[in-house]
Each structure stands twice: as C-alpha cells, then as structure tokens.
Amino acid sequence: PIAASSMKLLNKAGYNPKLLKLKCCGHDQLWQGDVQTFEKLKEQNIKLIKESGIKKLVTSCAECYRTFSKDYELPIEVIHISQLLNDDKLGIKTDAVVTYHDACRLGRHMGEYDAPRNAIKAAGAKIIEMEHNRENAWCCGVSSMMNCDDKSKAIRKTRLDEAKKTGAKVLVTTCPKCLAHLSCMKEELESVEKYDFEIKDLSVFLAEQIGGE
Structure with a gap:
C-alpha cells in the first residue's frame, strides 16, 4: 500500500x-x-x-x-x-485531525521535521502535536524489538498514550517500522484499553485524501 x-x-x-x-x-x-x-x-x-x-x-x-x-x-x-509534497501540489483538502510521530531516521538522523508536517497541513489536515515532538520525540522502541519484552512494550505504550491524549483520529508516521511496531502494540493493548485512532504511513494517509482518482 x-x-x-x-x-x-x-x-x-x-x-x-x-x-x-x-x-x-x-x-x-x-x-x-x-x-x-x-x-x-x-x-x-x-x-x-x-x-x-x-x-x-x-x-x-x-x-x-x-x-x-x-x-x-x-x-x-x-x-x-x-x-516534494510540502506545498499545494496535490490540490486536496481534508478536515482530518492527526498527530505526527517523528521517526528517528527522518528526524534525529536527517534533521527533517518540517516537510512531513507541511505536507499534512498542505492537505488541509490539522496537526495536534504530542507532548514530546520534533527533536524531543520519543522513539517507537523498534530498536529494542528483538526480544519484544516488557521494556520494549513500555516504550511503545508510552508513545501510544501520548497520541491518545491529543484526541487526534490518526497517528501519522514516515517509517514502516514505527508503523508496524506501534500498530502491533495497539492491537495487543486494545483488549484492555481503547485507542480511538488509526496509525497510518504519511503516503497512505495523503493518498486516501485523493480518493478514487
């Protein structure tokens, strides 16, 4: 996808x-x-x-x-x-309310914090920032996933809890591993706690706003 x-x-x-x-x-x-x-x-x-x-x-x-x-x-x-998409090239408008998770490789490693946010805003979506964002964003914990132990799960739950507090309906990220890691934890946690938002890759989120064109 x-x-x-x-x-x-x-x-x-x-x-x-x-x-x-x-x-x-x-x-x-x-x-x-x-x-x-x-x-x-x-x-x-x-x-x-x-x-x-x-x-x-x-x-x-x-x-x-x-x-x-x-x-x-x-x-x-x-x-x-x-x-490439951080202006109005797509010509789409949505009233979606999202929060954005800074992937370590795009943010900390490459210093790119603005482009994904600008791409989301250019599509008309509203961004509600999590408490820890940009340079201070918490990692999804994927580097600790090999054992998938309590420490790894605690890192993921902390990030999901931050996203939940924003009230946004979509958590957007640019890293497939962040997407998979957070989605896995969300699915596991929802047997006891509700997380009322979807987790989507930036490209998938934006493409969905285009619809069937």
Whole structure:
C-alpha cells in the first residue's frame, strides 16, 4: 500500500517517476554489523541507479532516505517524498485531525521535521502535536524489538498514550517500522484499553485524501 500510495501521490503532483527494481537498501544489515551483505546490496543498487539515468531518487521510507543519503556515495540527489509534497501540489483538502510521530531516521538522523508536517497541513489536515515532538520525540522502541519484552512494550505504550491524549483520529508516521511496531502494540493493548485512532504511513494517509482518482 505504501509504494502504490507513493506513486499515486507523485502522479497527482505532476511527476512521472521511474519505478526501479532496487534491492533492500541494507539498513538493517549494516546496523547489525553484516557489512558484507550491506556492501553487496549497495553495489547492486548503485549499479541499477546509475544504469537508470535518474537524477533524483525519491523514497517514502525514513530508513531508506537516511541510508541512501548517508551510507551510499550516490552522484544524485536523494529526497524524502514529503519534501516534494510540502506545498499545494496535490490540490486536496481534508478536515482530518492527526498527530505526527517523528521517526528517528527522518528526524534525529536527517534533521527533517518540517516537510512531513507541511505536507499534512498542505492537505488541509490539522496537526495536534504530542507532548514530546520534533527533536524531543520519543522513539517507537523498534530498536529494542528483538526480544519484544516488557521494556520494549513500555516504550511503545508510552508513545501510544501520548497520541491518545491529543484526541487526534490518526497517528501519522514516515517509517514502516514505527508503523508496524506501534500498530502491533495497539492491537495487543486494545483488549484492555481503547485507542480511538488509526496509525497510518504519511503516503497512505495523503493518498486516501485523493480518493478514487
């Protein structure tokens, strides 16, 4: 859904992007210390990118944006999709009320806090900030997920509780791992506590506002 939504948004904004058959960016392999596998993925991806002739690489994933920007030596510009959609290019208006979760890779690592918020506001949505946001935003805890223990769950519950306090009906994020990690905890918790909001990727949220076009 994220890839299809991203293409829908780019088309709506007047872009006709090439969809490259890239491998995984290798973020997890690199951070796990499997440098050999990362270098293989990197080599294959750089080859495909160079052969494609593209001048800009657009990604909707915060981790991919960080990895292609910092860990690859690419001769082209790497852009997060929110940076292309932070004005009125989409021509959509919604009265949705959302809160935004700053993904660590997009925020702390890349310093991008404004573009996703501007993209949401450009669509007409109202943002209610959580108590901890931008540079002070709490992590979703995905780096502690390997054991999925009480500590990992406590991190996730704390963030979900912050989102709940805003009264927003949608929690928007730009990281698939934040999306999966928070959604998993929300589903588990709702057997005893109600969290009356949806969790959505930014591209999916914006594409839904376009409707069936």
